Amino acid sequence: MAEEWHPAESTRTLSGPIRPSLAPAYVRQPSGAAAGRAMTLPSPRVSPKEGRDMYYQTFESYPVSGAQIRAAADDTRDRLASVRSVVTEVEGQHRTAVEAVEGELERTVANAPSEVVTRADVLNREAEYAVGCLELFAAAIDRFNFADGDAYPRSVSRLNDAWATAAGNGFGVSYDVVVSDATPAAYERTRADYVSLFAAARDETTNRLRQEYNESHGLVDDAATDISIMLHEGPVEANVQRLWAAGSLPFHAPLLFTDRDLTGTPTTPAVAASLETYLDAHPDEREDPLMQVLQSTVVEPMPSQEEIDDSLERLREAGLLDEDEEPDGYYLGWLTWSLRKGLDPSDIVERAEQEEVTMERFDPLRELDTITDPTGRMFFILEDDNGAKDVARLTELLHGGTPSVTDVRRSNNEWTYDGWGTKILGLNPPSDLERMRDSGAVVVATPEGTMLAAPGPDGSPFFVGGSGTTWMEMFVLNDSFDDPEDSLRIIIERGSRSRDPDGHPLAQLLLHERLHAAQWGRYGQFFKYRYIIESGTGGTEGYKCGNDHESDAVFDWGGYEECTEEW
The missing domain is CATH 1.20.1270 (Substrate Binding Domain Of Dnak; Chain:A; Domain 2)
Incomplete structure (x- = not known):
């Protein structure tokens, strides 16, 4: 049934x-x-x-x-x-x-x-x-x-x-x-x-x-x-940093929240990639010093091993890295920082060709002593004046920069490396860098592709005001140091010019001074006269808040918080 x-x-x-x-x-x-x-x-x-x-x-x-x-x-x-x-x-x-x-x-x-x-x-x-x-x-x-x-x-x-x-x-x-x-x-x-x-x-x-x-x-x-x-x-600093780290702010946020330190806070790959996408769509803006500084600030977290391996394989396939060549820390450092600056593994070959990157390219840096800041960026102590410009270029390159783009600025600021009469009269006077080192100062190449100098016991051979003054490519601290190398090491490792670790960030200060270097490159020796004129006509706030050159270099990055309106 x-x-x-x-x-x-x-x-x-x-x-x-x-x-x-x-x-x-x-x-x-x-x-x-x-x-x-x-x-x-x-x-x-x-x-x-x-x-x-x-x-x-x-x-x-x-x-x-x-x-x-x-x-x-x-x-x-x-x-x-x-x-x-x-x-x-x-x-x-x-x-x-x-x-x-x-x-x-x-x-x-x-x-x-x-x-x-x-x-x-x-x-x-x-x-x-x-x-x-x-x-x-x-x-x-x-x-x-x-x-x-x-x-x-x-x-x-x-x-x-x-x-x-x-x-x-x-x-x-x-x-x-x-x-x-x-x-x-x-x-x-x-x-x-x-x-x-x-x-x-x-x-x-x-x-x-x-x-x-x-x-x-x-x-x-x-x-x-x-x-x-x-x-x-x-937008107190901790909140802005949190939004930046989460990728909830646009790539230009460092220029919008200039009084908040974002230099040591990685953002997301999407934000870094959006900056690269923008610059690809507006290639002329790669020449803008402010955009170049922004590229130094927009950094994403460490890439995965898979991304690094993918990039290395592409470089080998392009013949830019030998099959049996094992990349060392400097080459991997360049690769890592380039990926952190928003490049995709598919972009690495083009960047390597643009900047002529090879294993041997970083040989000049391998011979130099280094100082590392809290974010892992390396500063290189110059042993002599020969090849200093190349060391500056390589230090920028090592940290994912594009020195081929900023070479125009360095060339315009030739007095730093070659002396004032090199092109004009065919003479061979001492360069600003040589004069600085001969005075007992210690000079390091910075990740911004510029120079940072700590004067020796006798002070600086150049005029220095405030916390320091940029002369073309070289930012000179306003102080005299019995042991300038040790003093630089303390400042860089602490990440602040101040004795307080929570003081004004050195990374922001170097961005500010890099923009001053771009102003020197634009106006040449006339820049110092323009600066003096601005200082004399800047109103009650004098050379700081009334000076357009300081404003263009971003007040907050220079530590001039009193010149900006708070939230």
């Missing part, structure tokens, strides 16, 4: 977002003569795919998606673009007025739009900071909803996969239970035992995953609280 199939009742329903269980959907109910024969209880099991299809939302996603948060952020950026266009128009219209006036009126009119521009700059900071906070929260939501990997606590999608897979495996309960010579009563007991075991296993799995889900949800709640606090605090 044929057996009949009857739907079985659901065993339990769970509260909350958990859906009804996968209790036996159908069980074999005997009828007639079949009741006395051996019977098999069929499985309530479904395939993992069916489980995912049926129970994909067993654990609910966050009610607001990361995409919705980013849409709000994009809307803010769109409004910010409108503000920027207004500022550009104000400056443009005003520029026409400046050209129409003469004499004493010029300076008054020239300063007229400064209040509008200053307010816009503050608005830019506020808007980009708020957008960054929104994007940081969006990233937290995305991790909660979709993050891959099995790190505890897992994302909603991973928890749903785990639950569906467990359901597809019957929660580990054996299903082909054979009942021999069973009476209807025995069958019912066997069935009840099976359903009870199944329900217990299902509940244990559900409760375990529910606890993990709650912990994951708690992390999102914590992120929401953190974002609220960050918005209340504003």
Whole structure:
């Protein structure tokens, strides 16, 4: 006699977002003569795919998606673009007025739009900071909803996969239970035992995953609280650094938050790559000293071994590295820093060809003593004046820079390396670098491709003011040191010109002085006269806040916090 199939009742329903269980959907109910024969209880099991299809939302996603948060952020950026266009128009219209006036009126009119521009700059900071906070929260939501990997606590999608897979495996309960010579009563007991075991296993799995889900949800709640606090605090340094490290600020953030030190904080590969993408689309801007400085600042975390191996393989295939040649620390250092500056392994061959990088290229550096700063950047102590320009180029190259682009500046600032009469009169006077070292100073090549000098006990042969002065390619500290090499070592290893490790960052100061070197390269010896004139007409703040050359080199990077408006 044929057996009949009857739907079985659901065993339990769970509260909350958990859906009804996968209790036996159908069980074999005997009828007639079949009741006395051996019977098999069929499985309530479904395939993992069916489980995912049926129970994909067993654990609910966050009610607001990361995409919705980013849409709000994009809307803010769109409004910010409108503000920027207004500022550009104000400056443009005003520029026409400046050209129409003469004499004493010029300076008054020239300063007229400064209040509008200053307010816009503050608005830019506020808007980009708020957008960054929104994007940081969006990233937290995305991790909660979709993050891959099995790190505890897992994302909603991973928890749903785990639950569906467990359901597809019957929660580990054996299903082909054979009942021999069973009476209807025995069958019912066997069935009840099976359903009870199944329900217990299902509940244990559900409760375990529910606890993990709650912990994951708690992390999102914590992120929401953190974002609220960050918005209340504003862009204090720790908050800006956090957004920068998370990739929640644009690549130009170091120029927007100049009073916050981002030089020692890596950002994400996406931000570094976006800068390279921008420069590829605007190749002329690679010549802009400010963009060159920005490239020094936008650094991503250490590349993976896979990226390094991929890059080395490409270099070997291009014939730029011999098959049997094992790269040493300097070559790997160049490769690592280049990847950290936003290059992809697919870009490495082109960069190596552009800069003529070989294993032998770094030989001049291998002979020199080094000092390392807190971020791992290397400074090279010059032993003599010969080849100093090449050492400066190689130090920039080693740290992922492009000295072929900045060679124009070094060539224009030839007095640093070759002396003032080399090109003009064909003479061979001592270079600025030679005069500095002959005075007892110690000079190091910096990762910016410039020079840093600590005068000896007799001081500097050049005028030095403030905390130091840049003469063409060389920044000279304003001090005299009994042991200048030891003093430089302390300053560089501490990462600050100040005796306080938390003082003004040396990396920012060197960015500031590199921009002054670019000004020397642009104006030549006339720069010092322009600087003096600016110092004399700079208003009550004198040579600092009223000096356009200091402003163009970024006040905050030079340590002139009093010249900028705080949040």
